[in-house]
Amino acid sequence: MRYKSWVRVARCQLLVSCLFLMVLAVGCCHLTVITSLGSHFTVFTEASPADNTFGDQHYIMVLYGSFVCGLLILTLLLSTIAVLxxxxxxxxxxxxxxxxxxxxxxxxxxxxxxxQSQVEASILDVYDDLYEQVLRGHSGEAQEHLLKAHNIFQCCGKTWEQEWISTPHITCNRTVEDKDCVSVISDVLHLHWHWARTLLLSSLGLTVYGMVLSSFLFFSLQRGNIWGRRGNYSLNGGLLSPPDATADTPLIQLMPFQSAQ
Structure with missing residues (x-):
């Protein structure tokens, strides 16, 4: 009886773990969509030169996030169906x-x-390249990408040796604050990495707990009388009859004897 209680508790805990995995899967999908379509990343992927590795790194991050989301959903569905x-x-x-x-x-x-440092360095290299092109007077597409980045991150230009660089060729919107774009971009990336690591660590903890519960329930299923044996019925007892029974004995009189057995 005590072992059956442990099995019952393990089943409930695995179902609760699957519920939390579903929440984490939604969070991972949301973070993957932000990484793939968020303006904080697309502005640099569009302006990334051919020799910069950020485009490949961005593709790997989106692909990995999509794979983790699908694997989380598949695992929690299998676990839920297995328990039910x-x-x-x-x-x-x-x-x-x-x-x-x-x-x-x-x-x-x-x-x-x-x-993490490589991805951050690649993004900052893209921004520095755009900034230097505009400073050299190359207007056009580079200036459009730079202005778009300034509007997205709400910053304008960058500092060098604690002094603002003279940017006569760079125009920022009046609503944009005079913040160092390098530090603002770094802060946004650090926040993004923080949420990514939080989701991965939370998923990892629930995954280890799910492995323990699923292995315990797998071995408990080998003991046929633990989970109730739904759908398994034995008719061998129906062949037994009382010693004084005859062919004309009603069936209703045989039922108490069968239940007593």
């Missing part, structure tokens, strides 16, 4: 999904830890 249907095969598949998700999240955390 009490299927040992589905529970084994859910455990494999949790393991694969664990490896994917660990790879993403390692990549964000090692390549």
């Amino acid at each position: 249907r009490e299927s040992q095969n589905l529970m084994a598949t859910a455990f494999i999904g949790f393991g694969f998700l664990f490896c994917t999240l660990m790879a993403g955390l390692t990549w964000t830890q090692e390549c």
Whole structure:
């Protein structure tokens, strides 16, 4: 009886974990959409030169985020169906999904830890290139991208040795504050990385917990009397009859004897 209570608690906890995984999946999808279509990134992907690696890095981030979202949704669906249907095969598949998700999240955390400075440097290189082109008097597309970046980040120009660079060729909107764009861009990227790491670490914790619960429930399913054995009925007891029963004995009189057995 005590073991059945543990199984019941594990089932409820796995369902609650799947609910939190669904919330994290929504958060990862939202962050992926911001990374893919957000103006803070598209303004630099559009202006990125061919020799800059930010375009490839941006594509990898969007692809990885989409893959994590799909894997989160698939794993939580498998786990939920496995618990509701009490299927040992589905529970084994859910455990494999949790393991694969664990490896994917660990790879993403390692990549964000090692390549954060590279992505930030690539974005700032794109901004510096646009800024220098406009300073040299190359108006046109470069100036349009630079003005767009200033409007998005609400900044204007950059500083050098604590002095504002003279920018006679750069026009900023009057509503834009005179903030250093380099520091503003860095702050926005740090905030973005913070939310990405928070979602990955939260998903990783729930993934490890889901692996433990799914493995426990998988082995408990091997004990046939633990989960109630829904749909499994035995008719062997129906062949037994009281010693004094005859062919003319009504069936209703045999039922108490069968239940007593």
